[in-house]
Amino acid sequence: METLLAAFELVFRWEILGVILAACVFGIFAGAMPGISATVAVALLVPITFFMEPVAALAAIATAVAMAIFAGDLPGALLRIPGMPASAAYAEEAHEMTLKGKGGTVLMVALLCSVLGGLVGTAALAFSAPLLAEFALEFQYYEYFWLACIGLSTAALVAASNPVKGMISLSIGLLLATVGLDLISGQPRFTFGTLSLMEGIHFIPVMIGIFAVAEVLRALIHPPRADARMARVQKIDFGEAFRTIWRYKGNLGRGSVVGTLIGALPGAGSDIAAWVSYGYARKRSKTPEKFGTGHPEGIVAASASNNAATSSTWVPSLVFGIPGDSVTAIVIGVLFLKGLEPGPNVFIENAPLVYSIFVSFFIANLFLIPVGYVAIRLASQLLKVSNEVLMPIILIFTMVGAFAINNSMMGVAIALIAGIGSFFMQENDYPVAPLILGMVIGTLLEKNFMQAMIAQQGDLTAFFSRPIAATLGVITILIWAAPVISAIRRRRQRRAALSNNSTKAPGEAVE
């Protein structure tokens, strides 16, 4: 209770509330632009948060993400282009409602459900994280080593559509993390005699390049095909909005719970939560045939779900230091920069700070109501901002941001190279999230392994000698085995299909 009061004191200051309000406006704007995802929004925000105190920095990131996830619904409903992957699940449905003249009302429903879902996710985060942290205090190098392995493996193998490409993306990130002086031996690695590589490659310019510079290239080259002039101001019927939410309160509850649970898993975030909740709402619905024709039931569930996931995805990051998605990977990088090592100890040493994150999430969700309402009213103007003006401005902003981290042009050059690389990776279906996760967790993974091995004099069985470590180790190995097993099974099925065809073929010839 004392910590909670201390956290309130930390957050309820004019500077912090001002930062939260500014992050709200920025998040809404970024989310509404189809070229800018929540990750890009955070990538643009990090260079500024770099100069803030930890509470303000984390509050700004948390707020911007929560806003952006809702704002993705605006172009989804009005233009049928989701502003975010998290809005894609119900963009069509929402657009159908807009065609019926209910665009304003459906956005109001989405806004209120986002707020309620976000509050459920925040409550889950605030209650479960400290409890889990207490449990995680028992963890040593071995458990952390396996947790880092699980986090990286799910991102690379499970969440990616092609596990081989996911693994390569991860290995690029891990390899970049090894550049510089080795933590244990002090040996330079992959520096090729250059002094500037001795301190390693900073993850912020890489992240800015991978997300923001690549997005500038993508948005200019593949402009989203929609006519923003089509977006008209839509009337908001508050009575109908409230009645809709009340009618589908069961969906709201289920969506929030499903979103919270999915968000807490490593490698799954708000976009998967929205798809699962939308699908589940349709399955449980009494009128599944109405889905897709402008029916709000699925929208209630899915828009609550993606905002719930936004909060709960911080659980594994704060408690174990293992990020669940690229946004929380960036958050972990920011925590390290502020001299805070995420993990259970941060709950003891810096409890007010951790609680202040929960409080900021809470405030951000409440701020979402007025800011979101204004955004719905201004949506048609907001969507008229064209990529042709916006993207060059974002580009110069990313260059200054990449420079500001070390005050060196090296950062700008790294961002450019990372941006071009990421553009071609995405063109060829390589996921980029594993790369950034690998870069952030790679050092941690190696450090835990080496320290454990120094303590155990090189005995590898130590990684299986403690019950929790052994369980986590088995889970890791199962995740590694899964793509191999499914590849073998696919090959067998193909062979069986081929032999069926070849036995059939002579019979057909006789006929």
Add this chain to the structure above:
Amino acid sequence: MRFNDAIPGALFLVIGIFAFVHAGGFTRFPGVPYGPDLFPRIIAVMMGGGGLMLVVSGLRGAGRAPWITLADWAREPRSYALFFSVVGAVLFYIFLSGALGFLLCGALMLTALLMITRGAGTIISSAAIAVVVTIVIHLVFAEMLRVPLPFGVIERWLV
């Protein structure tokens, strides 16, 4: 622009082999059971192995993908113009901002880029947007956040 998986696969295979061999030169530290070469080598095997799998899957089968598939955007000359102007703008900034200073270099770069994305006829509005944006970024980063942005022609005149 999609490449046949074998092309990036071969690239990753080469990088993997290079990293594996290069890591062999890292000196061990006495008393540490595993040297600083262990992790880079595991990662090199992951990358090289993945690259090899892509080479095999890219080359095999009758339905082999062409070496390069051009997506719709890649058939239009304008896409290349946009791509290279973005890259060129960043290079212009990297090499000339030291001499010109942030305000002049940023405004020139942004004016040129906006004229390319919006059309050459928009020179006046593009220059106006560029000047306003550069000044705002200067105020936020150089004045508020105290980032030592490149100091040059206009800055010297202002001080």
